[in-house]
Amino acid sequence: MSNPVLVEVTRGSVVESGHRGAVSVFDADGKPVWEIGDTDRPVFPRSAVKAIQALPLVESGAADAYGFGNRELALACASHSGEPAHVELARAMLARAGLDKTALECGAHWPNHEATIALARAGDVPSALHNNCSGKHAGFLCTCVHSGIAHQGYVKEGHAQQEMVRDAMQSVTGAAHNTDNSAVDGCSIPTYAVPLKSFAQGFARMATGRGFSPERAKAAKRLLSACMAEPFLVAGTGKADVALMQAAPGRIFVKTGAEGVYCAALPELGLGIALKCDDGAGRGAEVMIAAVLAKLLRADEAVAARLTQLAHPAVESRIGVKVGLLRPTAALN
């Protein structure tokens, strides 16, 4: 089946490109609230589920043992831009467990544009600390060390750390995660394709604790609260996730994932949200999530207006003149 076009990219008065996608919104009773397109289709959530993947860090007691507050927990859930604040915090988290960057198995890559320019000007090159997933990996390593698990190979399917993550993912989403639907993520850990709606259901639980043990409910709340308190550490300068969470501080949790995925939660409404842009475009997914949040929070006019603004980013020429825009289609009204 064909998902609807949810985002149009205009230039002048013409629609130049379009992005199709599927959206799922569930409440904590497991009831669908809003569904667009095929939400049963399996989707790799990629980095959009880092808050779920961080549950063992809190539940194992590692976060408390190492004195991690909102900043460290936000970074453990982050796809960060590799800016100095991110890199230094990842380094500090590892140091609490007696480790350094050599323990990271995520690989290195150049950070965002500004951080790349700064690194190159300093005659430096990126390390694994600059990897956008280094906070998540630091959290994994801290969990291993605190739990007395040998950390070497912690990224591999079957390692005790990944088994903890898989258990959390299965339990929170209610979907089977196994070798049949697994593949390897960009940072070398397993990622599992399960129905899009499972993530909406899972984040409704994360936001409310409904159906969780008291310990898990507390851990989930602590992680989402940490991200909402420190949005910059979850992403970076100029990132959509920061702007979206800052649109209603403490009330919106969002997390992007590669290939056009978003997971989100609105604790006050007890809602979980998941969406996937069919073609994998981040720009498409960003407009989709902004438009979905604007509709769900329409009772608060100021917040909805800001989110609607974020759902209409400009297309600019190289000299900064606005020559078009992205906009949600009527399917998102």
Add this chain to the structure above:
Amino acid sequence: MSNPVLVEVTRGSVVESGHRGAVSVFDADGKPVWEIGDTDRPVFPRSAVKAIQALPLVESGAADAYGFGNRELALACASHSGEPAHVELARAMLARAGLDKTALECGAHWPNHEATIALARAGDVPSALHNNCSGKHAGFLCTCVHSGIAHQGYVKEGHAQQEMVRDAMQSVTGAAHNTDNSAVDGCSIPTYAVPLKSFAQGFARMATGRGFSPERAKAAKRLLSACMAEPFLVAGTGKADVALMQAAPGRIFVKTGAEGVYCAALPELGLGIALKCDDGAGRGAEVMIAAVLAKLLRADEAVAARLTQLAHPAVESRIGVKVGLLRPTAALN
């Protein structure tokens, strides 16, 4: 209507994302040879038509007056990566007309990754010469100076230079270009949305000269030949256009445009090709054009094998392990 999915992006054994699109192949008699999807839909060709936009540079006599050979003409048709060879050649072209980079109105942007690192390490910043369109703009400026036209404002709709370009575009594609279907391109010049098939028809003419005056036929041949002789100058290190043209030297002309467009020509078969990836993704368009060329050139097994390889690029993790791939769907068979 809905164009078919032409490219799948896999991770493990799962299709993670997909790209829809339309493809048009015409012969020089104006007959459709292969059509997929809605090829009547207006599309902005963006940079894919730079070879047509460069016709006035040759036809005005400017190229000869300034002693431009294959290298300069290739750069005039290029979306280059801003590597030192591109930047220096654009500078030299301007110097032939007594101009320097201050005459360029395309704006500056950071070049490709490697060139950005090198610039930053040197403590430098990019100029308009690094703009991927600087060769085209240098060609425009040389045309103005040679023709005695005041070059200030040469990017604007209505300026004599853009009128020459518009006349060439209309004449070659057979489609009306006017203010009703115009918008502003990234480098500030007008771009016009006309049916996708018009570009396939236009490039069949560019490849064969059919229906052109002898002068235009010669200019078109000279420009396409220059690009095929100097593919690196048309694009840059690691770029798909270079690999595609090198797959059969002197036999394949291709040119990408922003938002997932390709125009191409196969002079030996007298065919013109145009395609658009609906969502604007370059990675999708690259697989589409490689697959289309592989089919059209299937009589040459070695060339078709290389093109088929280019139609199946790997998806890699951050440590360089292949975790998936892009591949054309059966619609492109």
